[in-house]
Amino acid sequence: MSEVIVITSGKGGVGKTTTTANLGCGLALSGKKTVLIDADIGLRNLDVVMGLENRIVYDLVDVIEGSCRLRQALIRDKRFDGLYLLPAAQTRDKDAVTPEQMKKLCKSLRSENFDYILIDCPAGIERGFKNAIAGADKAIVVTTPEVSAVRDADRIIGLLEASGLPTPQLIINRVKIDMIKRGDMLAVEDVSEILAADVLGVVPDDEFVIVASNRGEPAVFSGSGRTAAAYSNIVRRLEGEEVPFMNLEKGYGMFKRLSWSFRKSRPKALRGGF
Amino acid sequence: MSGNSRKKAGFETGRVARERLRNLLISDRLDFGANVMEMLRLDVANAVSNYMEIEERAVEIQINQTITGGENYPVLSASIPIRRVKKLA
Numbered sequence: 001m002s003e004v005i006v007i008t009s010g011k012g013g014v015g016k017t018t019t020t021a022n023l024g025c026g027l028a029l030s031g032k033k034t035v036l037i038d039a040d041i042g043l044r045n046l047d048v049v050m051g052l053e054n055r056i057v058y059d060l061v062d063v064i065e066g067s068c069r070l071r072q073a074l075i076r077d078k079r080f081d082g083l084y085l086l087p088a089a090q091t092r093d094k095d096a097v098t099p100e101q102m103k104k105l106c107k108s109l110r111s112e113n114f115d116y117i118l119i120d121c122p123a124g125i126e127r128g129f130k131n132a133i134a135g136a137d138k139a140i141v142v143t144t145p146e147v148s149a150v151r152d153a154d155r156i157i158g159l160l161e162a163s164g165l166p167t168p169q170l171i172i173n174r175v176k177i178d179m180i181k182r183g184d185m186l187a188v189e190d191v192s193e194i195l196a197a198d199v200l201g202v203v204p205d206d207e208f209v210i211v212a213s214n215r216g217e218p219a220v221f222s223g224s225g226r227t228a229a230a231y232s233n234i235v236r237r238l239e240g241e242e243v244p245f246m247n248l249e250k251g252y253g254m255f256k257r258l259s260w261s262f263r264k265s266r267p268k269a270l271r272g273g274f
Numbered sequence: 275m276s277g278n279s280r281k282k283a284g285f286e287t288g289r290v291a292r293e294r295l296r297n298l299l300i301s302d303r304l305d306f307g308a309n310v311m312e313m314l315r316l317d318v319a320n321a322v323s324n325y326m327e328i329e330e331r332a333v334e335i336q337i338n339q340t341i342t343g344g345e346n347y348p349v350l351s352a353s354i355p356i357r358r359v360k361k362l363a
Contacts, residue, residue, distance in 0.1 A: 145291075146291070147291050147294055147295050147298070150295055151295065151298055151299065151302065154299050154302060154303070155302060158303065179288075180288065182286075183285075183286030183287070183288045183289065184286065184287045184288050185288050185291075186288050186291050186292060186295075187288065190288070190292050194292070194295050194296060194299065
């Protein structure tokens with residue numbers, strides 16, 4: 001049985017595509033046959049985050065319009081067994097596809113025996129969003145601990161529920177534990193309580209995510225570090241395992257010491273500059 | 275600045291964010307346009323003016339999140355300036 005999961009957020013730039021890439025790789029690493037669908041037609045990105053941009057021949061719109069067979073458009077990721085990407089079209093727009101066609105596409109993918117079908121949803125609440133959720137069984141909402149992102153997440157949760165999907169689980173991205181400790185960032189529990197939704201995972205704010213995307217290698221692939229561990233935990237929870245939440249403060253001591261040693265050497269230079 | 279005085283001065287911006295979100299989401303979820311709120315405001319003013327003389331134009335209503343008995347509820351509150359309390363006939 002395939003499970004179709006749409007990864008959405010409402011607001012742009014909170015990390016949907018990065019999340020989709022990392023969960024996909026994580027699922028493939030744990031032996032699940034997984035396909036990632038980039039539903040952001042006209043602004044495709046999942047291919048570059050995955051480092052597969054040079055291998056695109058056909059795309060989602062080609063499949064839907066019948067210009068190629070489904071299997072021809074699926075790009076197999078050679079680094080991970082059982083991981084595939086269905087890229088978005090870059091030169092078309094959201095109106096090239098209807099929700100009904102997306103449902104049909106998901107149905108065809110289900111018959112290809114994928115364990116997981118992850119859909120990377122575009123930002124916004126218009127056609128692209130409606131397309132992306134049309135064939136999904138459930139949704140994951142990605143948000144950051146910021147007022148604007150949480151507000152949009154709330155709107156998206158309302159729309160998902162109105163369209164008959166179960167209450168989504170949350171991934172809270174770019175959490176800065178030192179700011180929470182200082183009281184200058186919404187805590188994970190605050191976000192969960194305000195949105196009345198359960199937390200599937202918490203991902204720390206980490207420069208390594210950018211380093212990984214520069215290379216076109218999802219962070220979970222590197223296998224070490226807190227971010228990779230955070231994504232692995234989310235993957236395990238998706239598969240029904242009960243995984244306790246990572247203590248984000250672990251390593252905080254080291255981080256603090258490090259930043260302190262930076263501070264010791266930098267203030268003089270900064271004072272003049274700012 | 276010590277942690278305590280930061281708290282007192284409202285410098286903990288995480289808490290500010292939480293309160294702003296709570297209030298923001300109430301109006302988002304209600305999905306009331308300005309129109310509906312104005313109709314409600316006029317109806318409230320009308321109803322109250324049966325009992326007392328009020329400054330109808332100065333009536334304000336708002337919906338906020340309030341914690342009552344440990345639970346979060348949206349609360350409709352009205353600010354109604356009273357000119358004179360009428361004697362009921």
